[in-house]
Amino acid sequence: MDADLDTLATALYARTNDLLKAFPERAPWRPGTGITPKISGAELLTLAVLQALLGLVSEARWLRFALKHLRHLFPYLPGQPGYNKRLRKLAASNSGSRCADLCPWFTGREGGHGDGVAGRGRKVAGGDGKDARGRG
Numbered sequence: 001m002d003a004d005l006d007t008l009a010t011a012l013y014a015r016t017n018d019l020l021k022a023f024p025e026r027a028p029w030r031p032g033t034g035i036t037p038k039i040s041g042a043e044l045l046t047l048a049v050l051q052a053l054l055g056l057v058s059e060a061r062w063l064r065f066a067l068k069h070l071r072h073l074f075p076y077l078p079g080q081p082g083y084n085k086r087l088r089k090l091a092a093s094n095s096g097s098r099c100a101d102l103c104p105w106f107t108g109r110e111g112g113h114g115d116g117v118a119g120r121g122r123k124v125a126g127g128d129g130k131d132a133r134g135r136g
Contacts, residue, residue, distance in 0.1 A: 005050075005069060005070070006070075006073060008050070008053075009050060010073070012046045012049055013042055013073075016042040016045045016046055016049075017042035020041055020042050020045075026093065027041050027090075028041065028089050028090055028092070029093070037086070039074070039076050039077070039078055039086070041090055043074055044083075044086050044087060044090060045090065047062075047070075047077075047083070048087055048090075050066075050070075059080050059084060060080050063077060063078075063079070063080055
């Protein structure tokens with residue numbers, strides 16, 4: 001499983017990094033000076049997509065899983081508060097993008113809690129705001 005997960009993570013990161021470089025307006029604004037983040041936006045998005053694909057709804061559980069299985073791919077993994085803060089900021093900067101329209105779990109616009117955290121609340125099956133069982 002680790003080899004397949006490594007391949008998926010690598011491919012996701014490469015594609016995400018290329019897209020963020022091609023569309024820099026999708027990345028959150030950063031000041032020209034100051035502390036450089038220890039984890040890039042592409043790495044953060046890769047982690048968020050992997051979390052959703054693996055169905056791990058708890059951020060704490062996901063970060064423990066990532067520390068155990070993905071540490072060799074990500075030189076720095078943030079703690080839960082930092083992960084959540086950066087993920088929300090990244091989601092807010094992409095609120096008008098196609099990704100945000102296709103991934104309501106990422107922006108928190110749909111589902112139970114609306115806190116912008118991957119996997120929280122109900123999964124949305126279609127763009128109609130209803131879950132996989134047709135309930136809205």
